[in-house]
Amino acid sequence: MGSIAAILFDLDGVLVDATEWHYVALNRALAVFGFSISRYEHLSAYNGLPTRKKLEMLSVEKGLPVSLHGLIGCLKQIYTREEILSKCRPVFEKEYMSSRLKREGYRLAVCSNSIRDTLELMLRQSGIYDQLEFVISNEDVLRPKPDPEIYLKAMEKLGCGPDEVVVVEDAPHGIESARRSGAHVCSVVGFEAVDYLLVKGFVDQIETQVVTT
Numbered sequence: 534m535g536s537i538a539a540i541l542f543d544l545d546g547v548l549v550d551a552t553e554w555h556y557v558a559l560n561r562a563l564a565v566f567g568f569s570i571s572r573y574e575h576l577s578a579y580n581g582l583p584t585r586k587k588l589e590m591l592s593v594e595k596g597l598p599v600s601l602h603g604l605i606g607c608l609k610q611i612y613t614r615e616e617i618l619s620k621c622r623p624v625f626e627k628e629y630m631s632s633r634l635k636r637e638g639y640r641l642a643v644c645s646n647s648i649r650d651t652l653e654l655m656l657r658q659s660g661i662y663d664q665l666e667f668v669i670s671n672e673d674v675l676r677p678k679p680d681p682e683i684y685l686k687a688m689e690k691l692g693c694g695p696d697e698v699v700v701v702e703d704a705p706h707g708i709e710s711a712r713r714s715g716a717h718v719c720s721v722v723g724f725e726a727v728d729y730l731l732v733k734g735f736v737d738q739i740e741t742q743v744v745t746t
């Protein structure tokens with residue numbers, strides 16, 4: 534075994550392609566009250582943030598009444614669940630990556646800004662859940678990404694230092710969170726790019742550097 538003991542994955546944009554599901558679900562919930570968000574706005578500023586943070590931004594930018602946050606949040610979760618159940622399926626590259634990395638002795642976990650129900654449902658539907666040692670949702674931390682708390686908490690659970698951990702992240706908020714935790718950050722351009730060779734290649738590169746320096 535090399536110097537890397539554990540690999541922590543972000544969920545959306547890494548293990549599942551959930552951006553569109555969150556976008557559709559949020560817009561369905563907003564539409565009930567006559568509000569909407571464009572794809573561009575979602576991708577450029579909102580993607581990867583927890584729903585409550587998105588709603589705070591919508592109140593500042595579009596005058597969404599704060600009193601509606603609770604109801605819209607509930608509707609959004611119902612619609613997200615519908616999207617996941619109808620669209621989230623196992624993807625060969627992700628199943629192969631997680632099962633092989635685990636077989637090679639890496640400890641695997643997921644750290645996501647999603648709520649626990651959504652996170653677990655997506656991982657079960659994707660066939661990845663059983664490969665993971667644990668998952669940490671935004672309900673398990675006080676400060677979501679870009680704060681590093683979620684990754685620091687994962688390292689504490691693992692009993693590993695940041696130099697023994699690789700984080701796989703796609704979005705700016707997540708990359709910032711991972712960098713601030715001190716772990717090695719494998720930043721990926723999106724869901725399609727994530728497979729065994731990419732992650733293993735990154736891990737090998739770090740382990741080689743450790744050996745030669």
Ligand SMILES: [Mg+2]
Pocket residue numbers: 543544545546547581702703704707
């Ligand atoms: Mg992400």
